[in-house]
Amino acid sequence: MLAVATIVFVYYSSWTFILPFVDESHFLHQFFPPRVWAIRIPVILLVIAFGIVGTFVSSVMIKQSEKEKKKLAAKKST
Known part of the structure; x- marks a missing residue:
């Protein structure tokens, strides 16, 4: 459960804190749903x-x- 919680935390944190500063044409955007x-x-x-x-x-x-x-x-x- 700790590993799952860590993965979810890292995924959500990168989605909300890092992704807005990455260019929209970058390939990372395909791994995340829309920011809304x-x-x-x-x-x-x-x-x-x-x-x-x-x-x-x-x-x-x-x-x-x-x-x-x-x-x-x-x-x-x-």
Whole structure:
């Protein structure tokens, strides 16, 4: 996983920091997507990550609330 993370970091860093200073006719441009995706990809990943975390937190809160309601109902019935 460390090797994959390093490769992704080097690729993304060279794509965003080095490629804008290289002439557009240079052969390196064929290895990278358009620069607009340098912003879109992280934004999409962040939205997905926040959605997953939000879903997890809300499901835990709903389950906790149901447990508390059951406890209150058990106390009232005794």
